[in-house]
Amino acid sequence: MNENLSGDAREMLDLIDGQQRRVDRGLRIPVVWLYTVWAVAWLVGFLALYFAQLGLFDPVAAGIVFAVLIVGSIVASAVIGSRIGRGVRGDSQFAGTVYGVSWSVCSVAFALLGIGLIAEGMPGDLAGIYFPSAYALMCGTLYLAGAAVWHDRLQLVLGLALLVVGAVAPFLGLGPNLLLMAVAGGVVFGAGALVTLRTLSPQR
Structure with missing residues (x-):
């Protein structure tokens, strides 16, 4: 009888372990897509701006490409993020909601700051240095916040x-700074996608 109970306990633990792995996998797969979307947006978007700076691409077209990629990434992040948080309740839901809203709020705040500086006489070349770095710093800060909240x-x-x-x-000046953003964004977010993909627990 003890052997039967022991066997039942092992089966129950295996069942719980399997369910936990499936939940973990379900949460991590969307994160892989998030990192991939942003890797493509930064790489292609900033390369378009860089080529425009070199005179190899129409500046208006480059701006449109960049805007479409960034806005599309924000929308994709909102949709994927909502799917990740579906079914989560309590403090985790609150933290996730605040964290998600923070991206949009901070993006608008940094944009308004830049527009205000331009209105006060900041030249276009300096604006081309401010905006990429401002958003890189914003993203970095929010990722640190996410690391603190989820111990990631x-x-x-x-x-x-x-x-x-x-x-x-x-410090690189206008042009090279855009190239750095393109390469670094592609590498950083791409690495995030690959690392997350490798940590996915295999399903039994």
Whole structure:
């Protein structure tokens, strides 16, 4: 009888373990897509702006490409984020909601700051340095916040990397700073996608 009870307990633990792995996998797969979407947006978007700066691409078209990619990424993030948070309740739901809203609120705040600086006489070349670095610093800071909330070391590393990129880029001047953003964004977010993909627990 004890052997039967022991066997039932093992089966129950295996069942719970399997369910936990499926839940974990279900939460992590959307994160892979999030990182991938942003990797493509930063790489292609900033390359378009860089080529426009070199005179190899129409500036208006480059601006449209960049805007479409960034707005599309924000929309995709909102949709994927809502799916990740579906079914979550309590403090985790509140933290996730505040964190998600923070991206939109901070984006608008940094944009308004830049527009205000332009209205006060900031030249276009300087604006081309301000906006990329401002958003890199914003993303880095929010990733640090995410790392603190969810105890996620990957977000900690990505956040620190983006902070370094945002702080260093202005010293390169307009043009090279855009190339740095393109390469660094593709590498940082792409690495995040690959690392998250590798941590997915195999299903039994």
